[in-house]
Amino acid sequence: MTTLDARLHAFRPDLADARLEGKVEAACFVAGRPARISAAVADIRKAPGLVAGVDTQFLSGDDVTVFEDKDGWAWVQGERDSYVGYAASSMLGPRKEAPTHVVSVPRTFLYPGADLRFPPRGQLSMGCAVAVAGSAETRGTAYAMLASGEAVIARHLRPIADRAADYVAIAEEFLGTPYLWGGASGFGIDCSGLVQLSMRMAGRNAPRDTDMQAASLGEKLDPGAGFSGLRRGDLVFWKGHVAIMTDAGNMVHASGHTMLVSREGLREAVDRIGYLYGGPTVFRRP
Numbered sequence: 001m002t003t004l005d006a007r008l009h010a011f012r013p014d015l016a017d018a019r020l021e022g023k024v025e026a027a028c029f030v031a032g033r034p035a036r037i038s039a040a041v042a043d044i045r046k047a048p049g050l051v052a053g054v055d056t057q058f059l060s061g062d063d064v065t066v067f068e069d070k071d072g073w074a075w076v077q078g079e080r081d082s083y084v085g086y087a088a089s090s091m092l093g094p095r096k097e098a099p100t101h102v103v104s105v106p107r108t109f110l111y112p113g114a115d116l117r118f119p120p121r122g123q124l125s126m127g128c129a130v131a132v133a134g135s136a137e138t139r140g141t142a143y144a145m146l147a148s149g150e151a152v153i154a155r156h157l158r159p160i161a162d163r164a165a166d167y168v169a170i171a172e173e174f175l176g177t178p179y180l181w182g183g184a185s186g187f188g189i190d191c192s193g194l195v196q197l198s199m200r201m202a203g204r205n206a207p208r209d210t211d212m213q214a215a216s217l218g219e220k221l222d223p224g225a226g227f228s229g230l231r232r233g234d235l236v237f238w239k240g241h242v243a244i245m246t247d248a249g250n251m252v253h254a255s256g257h258t259m260l261v262s263r264e265g266l267r268e269a270v271d272r273i274g275y276l277y278g279g280p281t282v283f284r285r286p
Contacts (some may be wrong), residue, residue: 007055007209008069008082010075016066032065034078038093040110040124041185044085048073054182055085056193056208059268061099061129066092081196081208099129101144101157104164104185104201106173108156114143121150123249125185126173127197129160130201163203168233171198171244171252174261184208191242191254194261195235198244199286201281206286218286227266235284236266236274 004024010017014097016026019202037058045052058064068075069089076092077084109120116137124130130152134145142154164170171194180188184197192210195217199206207213214237223229223236226253227249230236234245243253243264251269270279 007084010065010077010084015068015075017065030067032067032077034105035064035066035074036095037062037087037091037094038062039091040122040128041187042087042091043059043182044076044078044083044087046085048075048086052086056083056182057184058083058087059125059127059129059185060069061102063095064092080200080205083208097147099160100132100184101130102126102160102201103128103130103156104158105150105156106177108152108153111143113149114138114145114151116141121188124152125187127185127200130157132157164201166233167198167202167204168244168246168252170196170201171261172246174198174254175252175263177254177261179261181257183254189261191256194252194254195242195244204286210237210240213237213242214268214282214284218284221283221285223280223283230266230283231285233286235286236275236280237282237284238277238280240277241273243269 002061011020011024011026014027016024016029018029018031021029022170037060040060042058044052044056045054063079064076066074072089073086074089074092076087089120103124103126106126110122111118112121115138132144133147136145143151144154144157145151178188181187181190184193196206230245232247236243243251245251249266251266252263
């Protein structure tokens with residue numbers, strides 16, 4: 001049997017994706033059913049249950065395949081990055097109308113109607129996708145109206161087909177966002193989640209985890225003497241960590257040191273991180 005990464009392929013001893021039949025061993029193979037994330041942010045866990053660790057997060061509008069739905073927990077695979085894990089069943093819904101717009105600011109509110117004075121009904125992160133059914137204006141503020149009757153500030157959305165020109169500028173918008181292990185949203189994010197979401201907004205699907213990114217994003221890069229060969233957009237990897245260069249000498253990253261998305265000089269980071277974890281392992285240019 002071929003050795004497959006269980007983070008990216010749905011298989012267990014008792015159950016597996018039907019597409020993997022002949023590649024893995026399992027007692028039962030199923031085709032799975034389509035679903036869509038309906039919650040703003042859905043934690044994807046290692047195992048069913050709230051005590052299980054969070055590996056990543058999916059955002060509203062993300063399409064998934066459900067292989068099992070049992071006791072309030074669904075075993076799913078995301079279609080965008082192929083990540084596999086367990087989500088609360090309550091965070092899934094059917095694939096109804098296709099999303100038309102995506103949230104393009106780090107965070108925004110979901111209102112019960114077209115008035116910013118209404119108490120918000122929820123919050124959405126950058127990357128959350130919605131289906132806009134109409135528009136409204138109240139006291140000069142434009143709103144995008146959803147089929148549910150809920151409203152989002154129109155200028156906080158963009159058409160889903162639009163792409164940001166500079167993924168680094170997107171990452172910089174998250175400065176001050178709390179660090180969250182497994183986080184992939186504007187409410188909390190980790191280092192590889194910052195890379196993935198920023199690139200996603202620029203029209204590029206990046207793998208989820210640092211080891212995947214270090215192995216596949218763009219081309220390996222010789223940083224040059226004193227890191228003189230680096231430029232904006234290059235990626236610097238340590239074991240279990242990644243940062244995005246904002247210019248030849250500085251970077252932005254979701255930092256476990258500050259517990260925030262922070263700016264830091266590369267040389268300072270190399271000295272600080274090296275004390276405990278060693279130096280950079282690879283440089284890549286996406």
